[in-house]
Amino acid sequence: MEFYIKGEGIRTSFDYGELDISGDEMNGFRPFQLMVASIAGCSLSVYRKILDKQRIDYEDITVQANVERNTEEANRIERVSLRFVVKGYHLNQDKLLKNLEISRNNCSMVQSVKDSIEVEESLECIQLSR
Template structure:
């Protein structure tokens, strides 16, 4: 990837378009937003793949991320709490928890940062009525 300096940040051209990165949200995505999006996006994609391979049917999967930063250390990301909500019929919470643990082991973004950022995961199953 080739990043180019702009007046208010950096820009990179990618397959799906250009990505603007800036410390100021008026000019692009903030670096910490991209970091959290990478962690949640990777984990969610791996989990979805596992659920698909196991033929586990669900209606919706969402992830909410809470971020704890340390302003005394350059606003360093210290903790990320991921809240997964899976909606569906006849969901098995124990099996889904095991799948989430497997997704964590296979998510390259979590594995890349887990020694420097505390990553916590919580799973909520929402049983839909037919």
């Protein structure tokens, strides 16, 4: 990866497209947003793969990420709380929780930050009827 100065921010390019990074949201994504997006995105992606492999009948999965930062220490991220909401049919909450733990252990981003950022996960199941 190569990064370079572009206006008031930093830019890099990938096969998918360009990414602008800046401490000012008017000029790009803020670094902490990218960190949280990496953690949440990886976690959700791994969780989805696990549910798909097990043929769990879900309609939708969303993740709400809440971030706690320490202003005394360079505004560092100290905790990311991920709230998974699974909507589906005949959901087994115990099985979904177990799969969430499996996903945590297999998410490269969660594992990469485990000794520096606390990552918490919670689950809400919404049962749909047909």
